[in-house]
Amino acid sequence: MDFKLRVWRQKNRGDKGRFETYEAKGISSEASVLEMLDVVNRGLVAVGKDAIAFDHDCREGICGSCGIVINGGVHGPFEHNTTCELRMRRFSDGDTITIEPFRVRAFPIIKDLVVDRTAFDRIMQAGGYVTVKTGQAPEANNIAVPKKIADEAMDAAQCVGCGACAATCPNGSAMLFVAAKVSQLALLPQGKAERKERVLSMVAQMDKEGFGACSNSYACEAKCPKSVSVSHIARMNREFLRAGFGS
Amino acid sequence: MSGALRFLSSSIGKKLLMALTGCFLISFLTFHLTMNLFLFAGSNGAFSSYAEFLGTYPVVRPIEWILFGGFILHFLLGGFVWFMNRMARPKAYAVKGTSKTIKLASRLPIYTGSAILAFLVWHIIQFFIASRFAGETVDMFPLVVAAFSQPLIIVLYEVLFIILGFHLKHGFQALFQSLGLRTPKYRGFIDAVGVLVWLVIPAGFASIPLVMYFGGIK
Amino acid sequence: MKLDPRTPSGPIEKRWSTRKFDMKLVNPANRRKYTVIIVGTGLAGSSAAASLAELGYNVECFTFHESARRAHSIAAQGGINAAKNYVNDGDSVWRLFHDTIKGGDYRARESNVYRLAEVSGNIIDQCVAQGVPFAREYGGSLDTRSFGGAQLSRTFYARGQTGQQLLLGAYSALMRNVKNGSVKVHGRKEMLDIIVIDGRARGIVVRDLVTGEVTTHLANAVIMATGGYGNVFYLSTNAVASNVSGLMKAWRKGAYLANPCYTQIHPTCIPVSGDYQSKLTLMSESLRNDGRVWVPKKKGDGRSPELIPESERDYYLERMYPSFGNLVPRDVASRRAKEMCDLGLGVGKTGLSVYLDFGDSIKRLGQPVMAEKYGNLMDMYHEITNEDPYKQPMRIYPAVHYTMGGLWVDYHLQSSIPGLFVAGEANFSDHGANRLGASALMQGLADGYFVLPYTVGDYLADTKFEAVKADAPEVAAGAKEVRVGIDRLMNVNGKVPADDFHRRLGHVMWEKVGMAREKAGLETAISEIQTIRKDFWKDLKVSGSDKDLNQEVEKAGRVADFIDFGELLARDALHREESCGGHFRVEHQTEEGETRRDDQNYAYAAAWQYAGEGAAPLLNKDELSFEYDIPSNRNYK
Known part of the structure; x- marks a missing residue:
């Protein structure tokens, strides 16, 4: 298949950036979007041009590294996939495809399509854990977790931290990411001891990073590669209320 | 900053306040509608007496201020959150794609809210100021009839009620989400009750000018 | 050099506890004065970093990813073994030990494997306490399944994303320690060399992948948890950026590489x-x-x-x-x-x-x-x-899925360079010639949570450290070498992107050093790899600058190491005149086409020593003895 690509090129954080046009010729319909970029890059390098920088690693939808905006859609115009999982057969031969980086204030652009998502690390540092030192753990089966609760916690825990929620949110809000962790740990007995401090400090850090607020459009849920539900946001809100007013 | 202030100034805290003021305003709307429905009883009905009672009974004054406060807080918070959210997404995507509809859905509350605010100012001048500051007790019923004899005013009101419907449609479920009550278990129920709120309340309001214009109310 | 595996003697079930008792301790008040560098933030790296930080050491963690959570441990699907015997099917530490030794085709150290089985249960306890949402029974207790042909149900799992959940658990522990100031994580920094002073590992040289800046970082000990080398085959189930460069840099500085030919397909x-x-x-x-x-x-x-x-x-x-x-x-x-x-x-x-x-x-x-x-x-x-x-x-x-070989380590997970420890898939220690399903996660976490915190402490307590100045000649030389290395890549200025060489190498490796290997093929492979190396240094093209984020520079360096490593792997495969586990030599098979081990001549780990550029590597033998599990032949007929 042949495509015409419009790709955002930006030398570094300070550069203004612009779109450049490339031809992607003879692309297999089975190739992923990233593999198509590999082919384009190969051509660029061979003629001594700067390759298009993009984040990627596992290429099987779990590491959360990849994340670009394709034709206005985060991870592409379809739902519930990561960029590396998106195959070219979902496009038509001859299509013009526009590729740009995530645009979120809290994810500054490093180069081309690569953004800095370390804000997520800092949010996790604020409270996305259970305080237990190595060696302090009690026998695992002493902590019973009903299957239903464990399953719900797992639904939330599946988040790959790709940032698609914030990138697709018109408010650049990271509520789904933060809620997934808050909700997972609020559901499990292990996380209950620190639930109050956790939600308050994680939300405070989220605000500090410059993410927007939730305006309940639920675009994040529709786009999330792991289909993390906005009901976890509801739980986080509840946790927050409880932390603020409860004892 | 004190704990409470920090709590309320956080993104979720602001949303909580939005939800609580929204909840308060919805109850006001319900009350307002109930009162307005007395218009159907006609010129000798209870509408004028209720209006007179509200206009003269002293206990109503502080409640009025609370109501104004609720409106102002709701709008200011909404405006502030909207502004902060714009800041969080400094650059739009070059291709709008699906983001266009998402954006619209998300921005709708601020647009509809602004329209409602503008309307409110006019509405307050038209009825509230006209009656309260006239210097004497005014019978509200003829005032209403006079207003709704003009097609232009009716059209404006009807358009506004449609806008209000959209605003409530978003606001009602959002209020439960912000309060953390929109769990999978209650989601269906909340959305069902939501229809009552965003459809029935505006429809109730909307029916009055129309019925009045076409002579249904004597 | 004689390799000392430092394996304890005595009854196997007492070895680890006795050794732990014998180890020296660092006074808690002094721990802050010791800096430990950890390269890699997968299961082994993150768990070691968090555990050492909790003990009070000053930990510096390096990863080439943007965040610790992107490490490839995240992609492990199946589960993690532990000898908990929750289902009453007769599992025990002994049985897990036996299964692992046998599954590894009698090419692993008994003491190491027993310790692995011994701490397996603690790992599950630790992860559950962290909030890892393992699958549960309706009654709320942990669910297990049998995995990869095991006759026991001892695999704990979190849907098909066990690796992800375990890594996020270790990552959360790491983040907690970043918050309290005991760990610093350096993201988008790639380790490009090890600084060895007076025979001890004392630091690393890294390149900032965003600015291209080369910096040196000093420490009292260095832990490498840089993962496996499956990508030497170009195509594998590994992540695209997974590479062997960490191992090769250590190798060239004197650490031995053991059993590179053990690759799991x-x-x-x-x-x-x-x-x-x-x-x-x-x-x-x-x-x-x-x-x-x-x-x-x-x-x-x-x-x-x-x-x-x-x-x-x-x-x-x-x-x-x-x-x-x-x-x-x-x-x-x-x-x-x-x-x-x-x-x-x-x-x-x-x-x-x-x-x-x-x-x-x-x-x-x-x-x-x-x-x-x-x-x-x-x-x-x-x-x-x-x-x-x-x-x-x-x-x-x-x-290609997993690689059992890696840097040679002793019982303490210390390589042949004192002060350089190796954990997880990067070391060669516990799986012998073949790894059982659901044992990789177990080993990574065992190393990080339950082995290194003791053995690194012992090393620190037992060593008299001379202060190293930031401008010491070895440090400056390390940084210079790295810069020269990068310049060398940039200056080839040919026409062919690094990926093409990688693909060529992968093709040779897969065809001739893959699932079935024979003498002639291996010899051809070695000469073909040498040709690829020659072409690489003649025709390589790295476009762009090395002073900003440039993935071509990263790739080129990694491919250069893969080429050298591929040759070593082929040499190891050529030297091992037997078939065992993941190493199958066509010449050595039974009439039924099964592996035929040669316990007489090859019951050792082959630890290869770097002998200088272009020189044939030297073989050191770490002899294996089996006191508890007498080698027998696998038979699946």
């Missing part, structure tokens, strides 16, 4: 479909429980599978192994698949795949049941190949 991966392909996707092994493997009996049978009648299909695994059938171990299943394709019986456009047919199971259990069991995998397969596995058989082919 996973039988059920989605086949290669074209040149553009960047990686192979694993389909969980559990699929073989309900799928039947077959190829057409007729060569080049171009008919679509549903048109081939039963009588013209060869269910070759069931035919050859009547009792184990489709559930034969990974290496056997992989080798047979390749044989079938080499005979021209392979299916698909490329002829490089075999069918894994769920037709019978769907008939027997119905599609809904199958969807409940494997829905996730079926969808993934469908999405990638555009073929519906409910309607037509899956096509699968083996792919």
Whole structure:
């Protein structure tokens, strides 16, 4: 298949950036979007041009590294996939495809399509854990977790931290990411001891990073590669209320 | 900053306040509608007496201020959150794609809210100021009839009620989400009750000018 | 040099506790004065970093990823073994020990493996306490499953994302320690050399992947947890950036590389479909429980599978192994698949795949049941190949998955450079010649949570450190060497991108140093790899600048190391005149085509020593002795 690509090129954080046009010729319909970029890059390098920088690693939808905006859609115009999982057969031969980086204030652009998502690390540092030192753990089966609760916690825990929620949110809000962790740990007995401090400090850090607020459009849920539900946001809100007013 | 202030100034805290003021305003709307429905009883009905009672009974004054406060807080918070959210997404995507509809859905509350605010100012001048500051007790019923004899005013009101419907449609479920009550278990129920709120309340309001214009109310 | 594995003696079940007691301790008040550098933030790296930080050491963590959570441990699917015996099926530390030794084809150290089995239960406790949402029974207790042909149900799992959940657990512990100031994580920094002073590892040289800046970092000990080298085959189930450079830098500085020829090939991966392909996707092994493997009996049978009648299909695994059938171990299943394709019986456009047919199971259990069991995998397969596995058989082919070899370490996980420790897939220690399913996660976390916190402490307490100045000659030389290395890559200025050399190398490795190896092929491979190296340094093109984020610079450096490593791997395979586990020499097989070990001559770990550029590496033997588990032959007939 042949495509015409419009790709955002930006030398570094300070550069203004612009779109450049490339031809992607003879692309297999089975190739992923990233593999198509590999082919384009190969051509660029061979003629001594700067390759298009993009984040990627596992290429099987779990590491959360990849994340670009394709034709206005985060991870592409379809739902519930990561960029590396998106195959070219979902496009038509001859299509013009526009590729740009995530645009979120809290994810500054490093180069081309690569953004800095370390804000997520800092949010996790604020409270996305259970305080237990190595060696302090009690026998695992002493902590019973009903299957239903464990399953719900797992639904939330599946988040790959790709940032698609914030990138697709018109408010650049990271509520789904933060809620997934808050909700997972609020559901499990292990996380209950620190639930109050956790939600308050994680939300405070989220605000500090410059993410927007939730305006309940639920675009994040529709786009999330792991289909993390906005009901976890509801739980986080509840946790927050409880932390603020409860004892 | 004190704990409470920090709590309320956080993104979720602001949303909580939005939800609580929204909840308060919805109850006001319900009350307002109930009162307005007395218009159907006609010129000798209870509408004028209720209006007179509200206009003269002293206990109503502080409640009025609370109501104004609720409106102002709701709008200011909404405006502030909207502004902060714009800041969080400094650059739009070059291709709008699906983001266009998402954006619209998300921005709708601020647009509809602004329209409602503008309307409110006019509405307050038209009825509230006209009656309260006239210097004497005014019978509200003829005032209403006079207003709704003009097609232009009716059209404006009807358009506004449609806008209000959209605003409530978003606001009602959002209020439960912000309060953390929109769990999978209650989601269906909340959305069902939501229809009552965003459809029935505006429809109730909307029916009055129309019925009045076409002579249904004597 | 004589290798000292420092394995304890005495009854095996007491060895680790005795050794722990014998170790020296660092006074808690002094721990802050010791800096430990950890390279890599996967299961082993993150867990070690968090645990050492909790003890009070000053920890500096380096990863080339943007965040610790992106490490490739995240992609492990199946589960993690532990000898908990929760299901009352007779599991025990002894049995897990025995299974691991036997599964590794008697090429691992007994003491190490026993310790691994011993701490396996603690790992589960630790992870549960961190909030890892393992699968549960209705009563709330932990669920287990049997995995990879094991006869016991000892694998704990979190859906098909066990690695992700365990890594996020370790990552959360790491983040907690970043918050309290005891760890610093340096993201987007790639380690490019080790600083060795007076024979001890005292720091590393890193390149900032965003600015290209080369900096040095000093410490009292360095832990490498840089993962496996599966990508030497170019296509593997590893992540694209997984590389062998960490190991090679350590190797050139004097650490020994052990058993590089032990590579595990996973039988059920989605086949290669074209040149553009960047990686192979694993389909969980559990699929073989309900799928039947077959190829057409007729060569080049171009008919679509549903048109081939039963009588013209060869269910070759069931035919050859009547009792184990489709559930034969990974290496056997992989080798047979390749044989079938080499005979021209392979299916698909490329002829490089075999069918894994769920037709019978769907008939027997119905599609809904199958969807409940494997829905996730079926969808993934469908999405990638555009073929519906409910309607037509899956096509699968083996792919490189895990590498048992790695830097040689002693019982303390210390390499042959004092102060350089190696953990997780990067070391060679616990799996022998073949790894059991669901044991990789166990080993990574055992090393990080329960071994290194003791052994690193012992090393620090036992060593008198001279202060190293930031401008010491060894430090400056380390940084300079790295800069020279980068300049060398930039200045080749040929026409060919690094990826092309990598692909060429992968092709040679897969064809001649892959599943079935023979002398002539290995010798050709070595000379072909040498040609690739020559071409690389003549024709390489790295475009752009090395002073900003440039993934071509990163790739070029990694490919250069892969080339050198590929040759070493082939040499190791050539020297090991036996077949065992993941190393199959065509010359050494039984009449039935099974591996034939040579315990007389090859019961050792081959620890290769760097002898200078261009010189043949030196072989050191770490002899293995078996006191508790007497070697026997595997038989799956």
